[in-house]
Amino acid sequence: MSCKIKTTHGIIRIENEVVARIAGMAAIGCYGIVGMAAKSVKDGIVHLLKIESLTKGVKLAANEKSINIDLHVIVEYGTNITAICESIMSTVKYRVEESCGLAIGRVNVFVEGMRVDG
Numbered sequence: 001m002s003c004k005i006k007t008t009h010g011i012i013r014i015e016n017e018v019v020a021r022i023a024g025m026a027a028i029g030c031y032g033i034v035g036m037a038a039k040s041v042k043d044g045i046v047h048l049l050k051i052e053s054l055t056k057g058v059k060l061a062a063n064e065k066s067i068n069i070d071l072h073v074i075v076e077y078g079t080n081i082t083a084i085c086e087s088i089m090s091t092v093k094y095r096v097e098e099s100c101g102l103a104i105g106r107v108n109v110f111v112e113g114m115r116v117d118g
Contacts, residue, residue, distance in 0.1 A: 003062060003102055014100050016060050019067065023107075024054040026095035027071050030087050032079035037072045037112035046112045048074055066105035069096070073109060077116040085109040 003019060005012040024036055028051075036049045036057025049057050059070040069092060075084055089107040097104055 003067065003100070005101055012101075014102070017055060019060060019069075019096060019100060019102065020055040020058040022096055022099050023060075023069050023071065023092045024058045026092045027058075027073060027088050028054065030084065030091055032076050032084040033088065034074040034076055034115045037074045039072070039112065046074070048113075048115075063105070066103040067096075068106045068108070069104065070108045070110065072112050074113040074115055075111055077114050081111055085111070 003014045003016070005014070027033060028035055034048065036054040037046050038049050038053075038056045039046050057072040059072075061068045061070070071088060071092065073088065075081055088109050092107050093104045096102060
């Protein structure tokens with residue numbers, strides 16, 4: 001499934017992988033984020049994703065009017081999780097709307113883990 005935008009000159013089709021990559025890159029650029037997360041179906045353990053596979057931590061759901069984005073993240077210990085999530089929501093919404101010209105309905109953030117250093 002891809003996102004379609006109708007213009008006077010024709011149709012623009014943006015693949016979900018492109019939208020997911022933009023959303024993932026915007027999210028990991030936010031303060032307090034360690035990276036995107038994916039939960040293993042086999043053992044239920046959450047894994048930190050490398051930059052090449054960060055789209056596995058992003059889920060898209062499109063309807064006729066907008067796209068909803070679910071982000072699964074790992075945060076840094078000692079940070080304000082609510083503030084981080086609000087920052088992610090606004091940053092991802094802005095970046096995807098500006099980059100793709102798509103209407104974003106909701107950006108949901110799921111904190112899957114916390115990294116504790118030292």
